[in-house]
Amino acid sequence: MVTNKRPSERPTSWWLAMLQKRAERMYDEKLDLSQPIEWASEEERSAAVAFFNAAYRAEESGLTQAHQLADEVRAFDPELAECLRLYGDEEGWHRELLTEFLAHIGGEIRPMGRVTGTFYALYGRAERMETIVLTNLMFETIGSTTYRLALRRATHPAVRQMLTILTRDESFHVPLNVHFLRQVLARTSWLARQRLAPLYHLLYASLIASAWASRRRAERFDKIPFAVLSRAYAEHLGRLFVHESDLRLAPSRAILRLFGLRRDELARTDDPSVITVEAAEAAVDRERVQITAL
Numbered sequence: 001m002v003t004n005k006r007p008s009e010r011p012t013s014w015w016l017a018m019l020q021k022r023a024e025r026m027y028d029e030k031l032d033l034s035q036p037i038e039w040a041s042e043e044e045r046s047a048a049v050a051f052f053n054a055a056y057r058a059e060e061s062g063l064t065q066a067h068q069l070a071d072e073v074r075a076f077d078p079e080l081a082e083c084l085r086l087y088g089d090e091e092g093w094h095r096e097l098l099t100e101f102l103a104h105i106g107g108e109i110r111p112m113g114r115v116t117g118t119f120y121a122l123y124g125r126a127e128r129m130e131t132i133v134l135t136n137l138m139f140e141t142i143g144s145t146t147y148r149l150a151l152r153r154a155t156h157p158a159v160r161q162m163l164t165i166l167t168r169d170e171s172f173h174v175p176l177n178v179h180f181l182r183q184v185l186a187r188t189s190w191l192a193r194q195r196l197a198p199l200y201h202l203l204y205a206s207l208i209a210s211a212w213a214s215r216r217r218a219e220r221f222d223k224i225p226f227a228v229l230s231r232a233y234a235e236h237l238g239r240l241f242v243h244e245s246d247l248r249l250a251p252s253r254a255i256l257r258l259f260g261l262r263r264d265e266l267a268r269t270d271d272p273s274v275i276t277v278e279a280a281e282a283a284v285d286r287e288r289v290q291i292t293a294l
Ligand SMILES: [Fe+2]
Pocket: 059, 062, 090, 091, 094, 169, 170
């Protein structure tokens, strides 16, 4: 089916059908861990363990928040609640894959560091639905951005397979979360909406800055320099909201300027991290997604 419709213009029933189709075959996809990974150094392996630990925590947090939201939403929108439940299940599946992958590379699930722990503790305490969904959407955006950049640089087949699965699915989760946010905002008061903009700006700046901390731990594995990752976060977190202009959350011009970016340029170009309807439909048949399309 060829359509230029943005995924965000699709109704909840369309997203539910997509998620149900994906769920039918999700557990059939297995990691091929038959070959041991030869690391260039112990530092590279240890950075890979840090990288995939961060991914594990993101999945864990996504799973918990999605299922909690599903329970709250069920009372007024059972169809949306089912979408949230299936979406949480996808994050749960990623968490399982990452557990298996970490064991394969001789890593363990580590306690969170101070910065990450504070981030997730604050996020875990968030109560307002629109706050949770906006935060999650921004996490999904930096997740899919990081995975895509790491995938471009990865060479080992097992690492590439793990990153391909994560990139493909998180790219699907970005427009899905835009849909969640729009549905939740439709029920949010004017006053509560006003509180979202300061949160968006705080997260925008903090997530860009978080690239610094992640470089210390993971750069030896993913080979993404700070300048590249921080600019990519500024660009993708910015472009998403420039395009979804009805959400009325536009990135700071001053921060964009720091990275040589402008709102009008972001508005003109499509974001590869926000997939089209065609890509979302292709992502249902998971093996049809081409790595080059990511
Ligand atoms: Fe995930």
